[in-house]
Amino acid sequence: MKQNPVVNNSPELQDSIYETKRRLAQRPFPDFISLRQHVSVSFEFFPPTSIELENKLWSCVAQLAPLRPRFVSVTYGAGGSTRQRTHATVEKILAETLLIPAAHVTCVGAPRDEVDEVVRRYWDSGVRHLVALRGDSAYPARPFISHPQGYQTAAQLVAGIRKIADFEVTVAAYPEIHPDAESQEADLDNLKRKLDAGANRAITQYFFNADDFLRFLDRVRAAGISAPIIPGILPVTNFARVVKFSEKCGATIPVWMRDLFAGLDDAPDIRQLIAATVAIEQCRLLLEQGINEFHFYTLNRAELTQAICHALGLREHPEHSLCELNAPGE
Numbered sequence: 001m002k003q004n005p006v007v008n009n010s011p012e013l014q015d016s017i018y019e020t021k022r023r024l025a026q027r028p029f030p031d032f033i034s035l036r037q038h039v040s041v042s043f044e045f046f047p048p049t050s051i052e053l054e055n056k057l058w059s060c061v062a063q064l065a066p067l068r069p070r071f072v073s074v075t076y077g078a079g080g081s082t083r084q085r086t087h088a089t090v091e092k093i094l095a096e097t098l099l100i101p102a103a104h105v106t107c108v109g110a111p112r113d114e115v116d117e118v119v120r121r122y123w124d125s126g127v128r129h130l131v132a133l134r135g136d137s138a139y140p141a142r143p144f145i146s147h148p149q150g151y152q153t154a155a156q157l158v159a160g161i162r163k164i165a166d167f168e169v170t171v172a173a174y175p176e177i178h179p180d181a182e183s184q185e186a187d188l189d190n191l192k193r194k195l196d197a198g199a200n201r202a203i204t205q206y207f208f209n210a211d212d213f214l215r216f217l218d219r220v221r222a223a224g225i226s227a228p229i230i231p232g233i234l235p236v237t238n239f240a241r242v243v244k245f246s247e248k249c250g251a252t253i254p255v256w257m258r259d260l261f262a263g264l265d266d267a268p269d270i271r272q273l274i275a276a277t278v279a280i281e282q283c284r285l286l287l288e289q290g291i292n293e294f295h296f297y298t299l300n301r302a303e304l305t306q307a308i309c310h311a312l313g314l315r316e317h318p319e320h321s322l323c324e325l326n327a328p329g330e
């Protein structure tokens with residue numbers, strides 16, 4: 001005779017089923033189609049120093065443009081060393097693409113008049129978005145010293161820009177605290193000063209633990225700051241270099257990440273696959289918490305950023321391709 005299976009209705013089993021369902025509900029499986037409508041991205045490039053690097057930059061720009069970023073930003077070399085090249089790159093983006101450029105401007109090594117002149121020149125050439133930064137000393141490991149007649153902080157620079165014209169202004173924020181900051185509270189006060197001076201949003205320094213960003217965002221909101229705070233995502237191409245740079249800028253390299261990249265120093269292709277996995281997982285963790293805007297430090301390399309964006313559901317818009325972008329010197 002067939003026996004009825006024993007039905008276990010114990011409270012423990014019910015609790016465990018409830019717990020499993022709750023976990024699944026918290027971490028739904030990816031729905032790429034619906035993500036596609038929500039994610040928005042921006043890309044950071046640096047100005048090239050040679051014809052070869054210039055070719056590399058423009059092919060990177062051309063490859064990423066069809067993803068329709070909200071804007072693309074161009075950095076200002078440490079110590080203010082790339083003023084002309086930053087300007088030329090931004091103007092070329094403006095003149096030859098459909099992209100919206102944002103020019104980085106720093107306070108380093110120049111009196112206010114000179115910085116104001118740079119800002120005015122950008123406005124006159126049609127640039128409407130600036131990333132306002134203090135910058136660092138041109139000499140590694142030396143503290144930042146402002147020009148005697150210069151802007152001393154990014155907050156002062158934002159106020160100066162606002163007096164000149166109605167730019168959209170982005171500033172920097174630090175989930176793991178800026179190395180010069182006296183305390184977490186002082187760093188948050190500084191971010192508030194920059195936004196109160198007229199900045200529209202902040203982009204963060206890169207970080208690798210999604211939790212560091214989320215906790216920072218909680219602190220920012222608790223401090224009454226409502227401006228958008230966009231996570232800066234660094235797809236890691238050269239792990240050894242990132243470790244070195246992170247020591248200076250205060251970003252933590254988690255143990256799990258060291259483990260993932262261990263033994264891959266001479267295996268760039270595998271490193272690239274690991275790097276994509278790390279960044280995709282980082283973005284997905286943030287997406288699950290409602291973060292849907294990302295800024296990518298591209299380092300003028302398209303593939304990784306393109307792969308990550310693809311995994312986030314972004315698709316190319318061919319009408320935004322830049323086939324007609326002129327080669328350097330044209």
Ligand SMILES: Cc1cc2nc3c(=O)[nH]c(=O)nc-3n(C[C@H](O)[C@H](O)[C@H](O)COP(=O)(O)OP(=O)(O)OC[C@H]3O[C@@H](n4cnc5c(N)ncnc54)[C@H](O)[C@@H]3O)c2cc1C
Pocket residue numbers: 074075076077078079080104105106131132133134135136152153154155171172173178179180181182186187190194203204205206232
């Ligand atoms: C998204 C992003 C883009 C960047 N792009 C560039 C770039 O293109 N070129 C470049 O050279 N660098 C760039 N940097 C690096 C940046 O210049 C450095 O991190 C620099 O050390 C600080 O710049 P800041 O604008 O955050 O400075 P600030 O906001 O002025 O703050 C710097 C530090 O000083 C402290 N501070 C500020 N005001 C006061 C005050 N009144 N009293 C006490 N403490 C104060 C702050 O708490 C903070 O610790 C970028 C950083 C980020 C996150």
